[in-house]
Amino acid sequence: MQGLTPPERPASPPRRRRACIPCTNAKARCNFTDLDGGPDDAVCESRVASLEDRLDALTTAIEAQNALTSRSLGIGGSSNPSLIPGLTHAQSPAQAQSPVVPATSSPASSTSASRLSPAAPRQGSTSWPSSKPSVQPPPMGLSWPQAERILAIYRDICLYNFPFVWIPGHMTAQELCESKPCLFRAVMLSSAPLPVARLKKMKRNVIAYISQRMLVEEERSLDVLQGLLIVIAWADLQSLYDQQITNLTYLATGYAHNLGITKIPRELLKQIGMDNAPDDVRAAKDINVPKAPSSDEMRAFLGVYYLLSINSGQFGRNTTMRSQYVDFCADALAQAGEYPSDFLLQQVVRLMQIEDRISEFFGSANDTARGRPLLFLVDENVTTLRAELDSILESLTYTELAKRLPHCSPDQIDHFARYFDLTRQYLLVRLYEPATYLGDLPENSVEPGGRHQYRATALQNCLVAANAFFETVTNVPATSARFQALAAPGQTGFVMVICSRLLVVDAPDWDAAAARRILDFSDFLAKIIGRLQVAEERRKVNVEHFVRETRVLGVTQEEMDEPGRYAGTSQKTAYIKAWYENRLRQMDEAAAAGGHAAAPLSSEPMYIEERLLGRPWYRLAGSAGPRWFVGLLEGSAWNFDDVQMSNQTN
Template structure:
């Protein structure tokens, strides 16, 4: 009912019935207008205030739309203002996303077209043959690569440059890009995957921190400063690259994806049926094999990481590349992957624990080693260049064999294994010496990891006391001298300084780092020799355990901390 004068709706139900949401009927002939329900239940019955049923009016649709448009306009104005500011700092942008807040970013140091082309030429001619998993077509220009694959381009510019200042600025900007686009936004594409692979491959040779200034307070006695591990950023980058593989489903064959009972998430997003999944491109296969290769290298030479096992799909990728040979480096790529496959097999079946537990040389171990020797010979005959990395992994087991465990009629003897290990070590250093000095500052971390393992293995061979099995440590010193080997590397590094471009403002940190590491290694080896000689002259005692220094990860020899002298070495047992 509505009031004719004011237009206000007058409620019919009493307060009690309205609250109970029941029908309110007036009592016919009753007193004081009490309704039937209130009279029956003996409840108070009162009238509602006129207008009580009026609903609160929501803001009009037009006003809310106007507010949303005004807010959107404000955001667009802010973005345009930010874009104008970034254009003042840089003439071009290498990748999408907001400009980094840090004052020194890659966008502030975009190379010119001519300079970018020079960096790509360095990468193709000098760096790609050592890590052939991200080839660039020779006819591709710098501008074309920058537009098609901006993240890969930025990483190539960083690793091909020999200026430490550019290294630091580029690394900071690239890591900001990784954090925003991969970690926060969850983006995944082949450009990000290839850029991560390039970044990982030359992680060691990139200057990331300012060169430390050491004072007298840092000069302490040997072992006084505790060993400080470097950042695990390399592991993080490797995990991100593996995650890119998984997100792009490049770690599985197309046949296995088509056999899935349910479509993958990315198939739903693009409305793609499993049967419509395209075949793998050679570029995608190389990226997958590159992740496999660096994972195995890191696991065998530095520390244990989650490493994908060699599968039928891995073999399928190798066969596809070997058949196509799209680039001249594809044959070497397949050879590297097969070598790492064999090294992985050897590690898990023969030498996984040789650094920690004594190994028993029995007929089974002897036959296993002979089998792997045959595989190594087959790989060597299939591809000319020697690659003794897997040989050292295979023969390194000799250093952990308990001499008392040898028995008669074995396929191999401990002396044979020690001799083969020395020859493999010697071959590695001869190959390393053959690398032009100009390439030393831009070698990938995969080469330096194997170099560190070879140096530690050589030191163990020289220190190994194997008179019981007929091993002569003096023969080892005459074959490959430790100090002379380190001095050759230092000489080649000194020669490499002459090949630096004249416009380089600051030499890469690798020059300072390698010199420091070589001196650290020489001091360590000398102290071990002195301790061993002193122990042999004194009364018989328990054999000295030198394994702690050889079990150190390669990070101990190529860190990014303030290690300048042997005073920064890890704390050692007081043997002397």
């Protein structure tokens, strides 16, 4: 027994190791193998460690793929190797196009690679350290340099002429596009010196975009209204007799009502004891009317009022937005003086209010729905409105404007002074124009010798105002015609038509021959034709410079040669000039023969049949000559710009 050795004691099972720190944090089980070290080892070959290795390898591969993409984009956009991102002077383009994707080998290699270059953040991270998002090009086929230049043109010339939408001077084209896409598109359309064909396409696209956001998406945003106002005022729709103008004007009016910016704020109504006024928008639309409207909202509201008043006055309709709130907004903006143009905005609104009152008192030549007073009954209103108009214009002389607008250049001050003077003369023509169609004193008047006194005096005042208007128009630089808002072409056309009445009308106590000696209408028409031709040539030069300097692609010579609106207006003015001279020649021949004017020949474009107490003012000789067409209403002597150029006889 003593020689026998005791059997060997079986080995104890391996002691369970403590979990390593990564597995403990991940609440995972350690994977021990036979190759593991002793109990003092702190790290095991676990699933977490394996996952980290794979993530490091994937991160390195993604980095390499991003570098490859950026280099290929740089090569496609520039032929200069120095402009390729990531290409050093020691590398060649061929080497840059063939980056080596590192292999997913071992944790050590991955760790060393991560030390050489920072790893990209994993999914869920907030930022990428090196790559920048690509800048999207602006809409309508423009580039950002082109957009910046167009925005500068708008600020320099157009902004003050329509002060109802203000764009801060520090705002870039890209910032404007991101914050107000509708306004950006409208500005690009209004001021882009591009061929006419391209502007027509842009106009369709802009109107479609605004309609999509307004009507289809039912978006309620001030940006949409501001863009629509710019389109109405500037976007080559400056003929008031384009039916699209009326559609867009009333669309803007309804949209402004839905925005809740056309009524006095509730807080102000409470102050004056009228807080129980009914709302003009449905409460179900969840529209929160602010306690105090912003300055941009007040400008937009006044812009809607201004455009609606122009449209209503031309077509003999009542303005629906004339209210005390117009005065409140205009005065508040002028007193605050946030922008330099707010003073001009206040004066423009005040002049438009006088024009509204003229239409309210006298109606218009194309307003057949309301009865008209006798001429002598409106004399008191004429005196009152004339005094108010003179009072407003006293603060709008060159000297006063220079004091009010010290930041503006002398050329800008001169432009504003001429504009307000033109508006004054136009309003005087509007003020005395009813003498061409209102009834005379009754037969049993207590003033037997004064039955025609009012009419002759009014016609004389109208002639003087028209003569002053044309004197100012023909002295304004021809290039300024491009940057006249909606009202200016309508004013010129209206005064031209009224002159054609004054110089051929046969009325008691009115000497038409003496009137023609005072106002040389044919000479003024010749000057206006020359101005329009100069404006058209200047437009073509500006388009050529812009296309060449900004490298507009795809412009054909046919597009460059397409005539613009000024060429068409010049032809129509020449047509009216020929008609007027032909009419005078017939009158002279009839006077020499000792009789009345002979009936017009069938080849005469058009002649006037003036009847002070009857209508129509104009009638056509067969189907020959131009047709005075006023959109929804015909037979009125208000239109000039849309004269049809047909001169064919049956």
